[in-house]
Amino acid sequence: MEYFLEVVLPIPLEKLFTYKISEAEADFIQAGMRVAVPFGKTKIYTALAYKVHTHAPEAYEPKEIYQILDERPVVDKVQLKHWEWVANYYMCTLGEVVRSALPSAFLLESETLILPNKNAKVDELQLTDDEFLIYEALQHQTALKISEVSDILDKKNVLKIVNAMVHKGIVLQKEELYEQYRPKLVRYVKLAEQFEGEEQLSELLNDLNRAPKQSQVVLSLFQLRAKSAKPIPISELEKESGGSRSVIKALIDKNILEEYHIRKDRVEFDGRSGDVGAIELNEHQHRALDDIQHGFDEEKPVLLHGVTSSGKTEVYVKLIKKCLDEGKQALYLLPEIALTSQLINRLQQYFGHQVSVYHSKYSIHERVEVWNNVLNDAEKARIVIGARSSLFLPFTNLGLVVVDEEHENSFKQFDPAPRYQARDAAVVLAALHSANIVLGSATPSIESMYNAKTAKYGYASMAHRFGDVLMPDINLVDIKEATRKRRMKGHFSETLIKAIEEALEEGEQIILFQNRRGFAPVVECTTCGHVAQCPNCDVSLTYHQHRNQLRCHYCGYHMALQQACLACGSPTLDKKGFGTEQIQLELGQLFPDVSVGRMDLDTTRGKYAYEKIISSFENQEMDILVGTQMVTKGLDFRNVSLVGIMNADSMLNFPDYRAHERSFQMLTQVAGRAGRTKKRGKVLIQTYNPYHQILQQVTTNNYDKMFQEQFYEREQFKYPPLVRLIKITLKDKDFNKLNEAADWMAGSLRNVLGTQILGPEYPPVARIRRDYLKNILIKIPRKQPLAQTKNSIKRIEKSFNAISKYKSIRLVYNVDHI
Ligand code: ADP
Ligand code: ZN
């Protein structure tokens, strides 16, 4: 009898591919193991075993596999089922899901580059002959392709050898270049508690009578404290008092001063774990927990709607505790950007070493480790906290999924395929495992709220901030009026400037939100109106003052800012609109002594760049933080009393059916960063449009009204959740061909589907990286079977692909496009 193996290749092939295997191999191989296989003329891939059978493929003569790479499956059965659902639902191939789901270290292929690991201490005597040859070759060459390794060893089967070397850390994969970051520890001093109070203090100064240097230091500490409520770094006290470190140290040794750090190492866990039992939930949290449990009992996903700072995390912690007590694994999903050490530390405090983190900024090595721990149901990975891709980990024993900040649109992957919505895929994952799932947010998405209202999901709510902290006081500032009366300084209204001054005086911190990076979006010639455009994309270039460059935010193209207009030569160029960089600059002019930080894509590129900004803001080394939507993400800063939104209008006017929902969410979230402790926080929203209903709903914290109005509009204009959307994007370098093809496609869809089809239309940016783009939007009523519609679309695609002149055109499907 002949034996065959169907495998998933990690490339966009519609079908699985079949190889020939021996009887012994057929006995050994299980679905979910990796095998090295030849493909095409020369390529080698790591593929995933799918099924062993005895039917020879009809269309081609199967090749033999090269090698089995695993002793046991690295992908679990339920997991594979889930991946098939993802491929099916989001209209991509299983291979594309595999490529995106498995850590790249698992998918070595002929084109993978390996590099020597300069930091590894290699004992040459411990290497096998093959390993030594590779190791030696890498001493002379900066990198080798796997196919070159094949040549060096004169063997086809090298993946296993290279895998082992990657695992031992002798070689690195190309992507694996990451920086190391140790946060700096700032040392602060304060007066020991027993000396607080006038009497105690004068007694202390009396005692220090004969130590004038020491008493000078204590007095200086008082002067510093009088000036500002900020923590006092030792270095500053040293400077202010003219005393030396040794004097300060003497005072610390005598327990008159206390030394402390605000932030310990952010990423490492210090080994102590607290007691979950010790958290006392308040009545609102208790009720929410009961309601969630009730939903779980009915086997429903549950939406937890709790205002900012209501203590959702503590409720999750209780749920996780229960899940672990039942011996199961828990997954805590967060949008990438909200995945901060703040939260990781909080969870580690309760669950200690049981918490693992899975994150795209982690090294390949770290990711493989988490993968294996989850697969083995190891103690270390009982709780995985991660961004959307952690959904693809090999859980065998999943009991609970938490999707925090469920409204975040970054849960949707745009590029490349699979273009999945992690929140929705998590609901399916939980169902496959019969696990519980809770979706939490202060500003739930319209979809999830709709699901709760129609009892598809359970619902729990918390309408009060924890500890009776008041919701922030939100006010609108009419900048139309202020501009007319010439009462603006740059982009700052008098009201905002005054509020900033007050907060600074109190030693409190400020967040300013401007939803655009860069300096000024466009540079326009005042003579002829010319605006510099990207040569590859259909957008204007954005001015970045820091480098004095014009940059494209889509493809990265950049050029130096010209002194004169490129079209007419006139030197009168005007900068229009404004971004974070300009706000930072204006602040420097308005408040020269104040330290201002900035958080946007440009300042947060490295692995820990984001962490560095957060920690320095937490340490109060900055007074004001200017940022894009990054500053809205679930951060918990204790000392922020004022949040300013520079301009709410650009968000509201965005041409998208979700713009209003999203503005509400973004503004409410950023407002929620203010006053998370005792004092009531203040929020100022600058706008040209203070009567806009969304702004009214934000200031009155009226989620229900927002939901009603938005839902009504979605009903009127037929948008989700009332219909499903599939967006088809066609791409080509040839403008005319693209138009013709898009018309053909839309025409066929109209003929066959009988549902509402919009387009073809150019997207707002109609050319990216030299490709022209055109979109077709398909609206599918809820009651129409989705699978059937997708099949029809796939059939049309087949006919489309059969037209030879359309061969170069690429089709991209985006299901549940947002
Ligand atoms: P949310 O995630 O809803 O915005 P958090 O979970 O960050 O709110 O809670 C806000 C603050 O209240 C945090 O500092 C948290 O430690 C504190 N808190 C919440 N619940 C409790 C509790 N039961 N006991 C003590 N502190 C709590
Ligand atoms: Zn000009």
Ligand code: ZN
């Ligand atoms: Zn471009």
